[in-house]
Amino acid sequence: MAWKVKVDQDVCIGDAICASLCPDVFEMNDEGKAVAIVEVIEDEGLYNCAQEAAEACPVSAIIIEEA
Ligand code: SF4
Structure with a gap:
């Protein structure tokens, strides 16, 4: 993934x-x-923290989609 x-x-x-x-x-x-310093995440741990950040962002500015 x-x-x-x-x-x-x-x-x-x-x-x-x-x-x-x-x-x-x-x-x-x-x-x-x-800014995202990693454009494509392939590591599940990084994905989980990015996802956590996306959920915590008060204005939903973080977009994560499957590559
Ligand atoms: S608004 Fe969202 S994307 Fe911007 S710094 Fe805060 S948490 Fe990060």
């Missing part, structure tokens, strides 16, 4: 919850928005 991860830059409000919950997948950029 593999998953693609994206952060919708227009929707992200920059509260850094995702980067704090799942720093192996998300980090904050210079504009204060989250």
Whole structure:
């Protein structure tokens, strides 16, 4: 299994919850928005933390889909 991860830059409000919950997948950029540092996830552990971050994101800016 593999998953693609994206952060919708227009929707992200920059509260850094995702980067704090799942720093192996998300980090904050210079504009204060989250970005996925891993575009395609193939590891189940990483997928689980990315999924947890997506569920915790207050504005649903994190998009995870099967690759
Ligand atoms: S949790 Fe959502 S709103 Fe917060 S930084 Fe991450 S993507 Fe942006």
